Amino acid sequence: MAAKEETSGNAIVETIKTIVYALLIAGVFRTLFFQPFWIPSGSMKETLLVGDFLFVNKMAYGYSYASCPSIIMPRFGINVDAKNICGFLDGENTRILGGEPERGDVIVFRHPVSGRDYIKRLIGLPGDTVQMRNSIVYINGEEAPQEPAGNFVEVMEPQGPEGRRPRCSNGPVGDGGDCLKARAIETLPNGVSHTVLDIGPQASDRTGVYTVPEGHYFFMGDNRDNSADSRLARQVRGVGFVPYENLIGRADRVMFSSAGRSMLFFWTWRSDRFFKRVE
Template sequence: MAEKKDGILETVKTIFWALLIAGVFRTLFFQPFFIPTGSMKDTLLIGDFVFVNKMAYGYSRYSCPFAMCPVPGRVMGSEPERGDIVVFRHPTLNTDYVKRVIGLPGDRIQMQEGLLYINGEVAPQEPDGTFEEVFERQGSFGTAPKCSNGSVGEGAICSKEKAVETLPNGHTHSVLNVRDYPGFPDNTDVYTVPEEHFFFMGDNRDNSTDSRVDQRAGGVGMVPYEYLLGRVDRVMFSSAGKRLVYFWTWRSDRFFKKVE
């Protein structure tokens, strides 16, 4: 009987230490994150599995689960660069989002006719063909993609115009455009990014809830520095299915894929 109790105690200790080590690793180094929506297509797809590099920008209280890190402001931090793909905590919804850094503190950001302007200068877009996908309900939210080739039926090909956008620091990335939708405006006022804040946008410009819309109107607004969790550098695994066990839906061409 004593041996059995000792065995149970050792098992409990093993589980405890395993959970503690996993928690420390997740808090200090890399946090797993599944891409739940299509706001970053075609850079990140629904079902991509990434690790968030939490060392990239240092640590704040939001680096810990339930915002429990006893950290004032941010420590050991460096600011993100324009063009970085970042996971951050929504300032009011307590939900993690993934978007691209577009505006740095002090920048003036505006959209005109679907083109991005930073400090009065356009970020040029070079046409790059089309992005095609099957029109179907996608991911755990069951959202349907928006198509530039009109209303297509279930199982048909949904197309979007694709372009390569160049930011002022020379960073290039793919963006998708369909048409101007309410909530995802192609024309905006000029936004001035406050100190210690950042302006984020999704690459799928007509299907991304981001800094173009204020938090009070259901958007993201300007995101304070302390809400940044880390940088996304690479897709580790990808699945187009609703469950990981559906191996026939795995996207092997995206395994360990570096993202820009």
């Protein structure tokens, strides 16, 4: 009997070791190579939809303290910040094996104040000036031209786990109706083109001139009228200028996309978004 109990005990120990090793390997993989990210809001429509699931390429820009994951689970009282894990890498706004991002990249970064992960498009590089004039972005005094491309149409309904309803340019829309936004193709100075959406005139369509400090970047959402980004100061509810060390990685491709309340609801997956390239 003792031998049987000993064998059973060893099996349990080996199972625990296997689980611990698997978690360690997964943690190293997530820290060094790719981090999963699920899109919770509509600030990057139509490039990224609520419910898109993607992996962020952490090798693109090298590594900093922000490369370590934050573990935030309010329901269980867990709030472990990346600085608690990789604080030894924090300082002087530097990176290990650092690479320079390119204008137009879609990037996940840590909010400079809250530490939450955000995803936006890189518009302004260090030393640039950026300004919005009548919904058009000007970079270093030059217009980033927009070519009208019809309307972006989506169904008015709760979206994602938070059940947020989209904003529409065609006024109040009842559930099940078509929610419209003006669509345009914007071309940045380096030739990168992407889709932007417009809902209607608002304060963020007309701004002063922002001068991007050295070692920082200016980000905007593609859904321009529904994005808290670098146009708003951190103290208001935006992100302001983002330090180089706060970049986490580049979004290259959507793996799959769920139109339901959970990414596990496979019957709500969007068939046209499997392995879709992020542009």
